[in-house]
Amino acid sequence: xxxxxxxxxxxxxxxxxxxxxxxxxxxxxxxxxxxxxxxxxxxxxxxxxxxxxxxxxxxxxxxxxxxxxxxxxxxxxxxxxxxxxxxxxxxxxxxxxxxxxxxxxxxxxxxxxxxxxxxxxxxxxxxxxxxxxxxxxxxxxxxxxxxxxxxxxxxxxxxxxxxxxxxxxxxxxxxxxxxxxxxxxxxxxxxxxxxxxxxxxxxxxxxxxxxxxxxxxxxxxxxxxxxxxxxxxxxxxxx
Numbered sequence: 001x002x003x004x005x006x007x008x009x010x011x012x013x014x015x016x017x018x019x020x021x022x023x024x025x026x027x028x029x030x031x032x033x034x035x036x037x038x039x040x041x042x043x044x045x046x047x048x049x050x051x052x053x054x055x056x057x058x059x060x061x062x063x064x065x066x067x068x069x070x071x072x073x074x075x076x077x078x079x080x081x082x083x084x085x086x087x088x089x090x091x092x093x094x095x096x097x098x099x100x101x102x103x104x105x106x107x108x109x110x111x112x113x114x115x116x117x118x119x120x121x122x123x124x125x126x127x128x129x130x131x132x133x134x135x136x137x138x139x140x141x142x143x144x145x146x147x148x149x150x151x152x153x154x155x156x157x158x159x160x161x162x163x164x165x166x167x168x169x170x171x172x173x174x175x176x177x178x179x180x181x182x183x184x185x186x187x188x189x190x191x192x193x194x195x196x197x198x199x200x201x202x203x204x205x206x207x208x209x210x211x212x213x214x215x216x217x218x219x220x221x222x223x224x225x226x227x228x229x230x231x232x233x234x235x236x237x238x239x
Contacts, residue, residue, distance in 0.1 A: 006151045007071055007086060014093050016070040017054040022092070023077070027052070042066060042076050086152025098153060102163050102184070105147055106137025106177040113138050116176055119189055134178065139186065141173030162198040172196060 017036070027036035028048040033055075040050035040061040049063035060067030066076060074085040090097070110116050110131070116138035125131065145168050148158055158164040163184075165171050175186030175196060186196040 003083065003086075003150050003152065007082075010086060010089055010152075011057060011069055011071065014070055014089055015054065016057045016059060016073065017052060019070050019073070019089070019092070020052065020059075025050075040064060042073075083149065083152050084154060087154055087157055090152060098148070098157060098161050098163070099179075099182070099184070101148060101151060101153075102144070102161075103135055103137060103177070103179045105144060106139055106172075107135060108137075109140050110136060110138040110176075113140055116189065119176060137177040137179075139170055139172040139175050139177055141170050144170045171198070 023041065025038060025041055027038040029038075030036055031051075034053075036052045036054070037048045038050055038052070039045040039048055040063055042050075042061060043064045045061075045063055050059060050061045052059045057069055058067065059069075059073060068076075071082065071085050071089065074080070074088050075082060078085065078088060080088065120126070120131065120136065125136070145155070145158060145164050148163075149155065155164070155168060158168075159166065163171055172184065172186040174190050175188050178185040178187070180197075183198050188194045188196070
């Protein structure tokens, strides 16, 4: 998805008026066609000069002569560029969280890499419905950073979440991805250490995994957890 398309989707999900009210903006009065007017938070306003049209999702200030949509308001109020404004709105709303966007990217990549599908099939995971239910994906080791930054996240957002390394590379490169609660489990297809979780994760198996360094124990726990959630699955992790 392009940055423009991501911005359009975000504006549909976050009404301008909702965001303004969350920032303690209060309309002074309602005028024609459902529009509102109040003090402008973008400058030292002494009399109501900010016009807000909730239907169109637009604002205009007659005092400082600035206007636009909810993204433009964030740009002006936080003094940030377009992409950072998108990231601020995502964090504020919880819409399209970073981890969710990462999972969707990996799910799409699984369809494009037959070696990942073949690995699953060798381990008895052949039903597409099961793969979809578990949201299994694949990290090819490229494009993740560019994809997420195109959706408005900053490099620091990605590094803080642990989805890219300090160098900006995909932290889960060449691994099958199994989404867990507030975390990701990556199973290597190559010769790298087979098991990986996002650093600092607070969900899924992470708290347990810190105390169980043995690879075979990790495989067993992952297998039991997935089997309990999906009785028809028999995921045979290599030791």
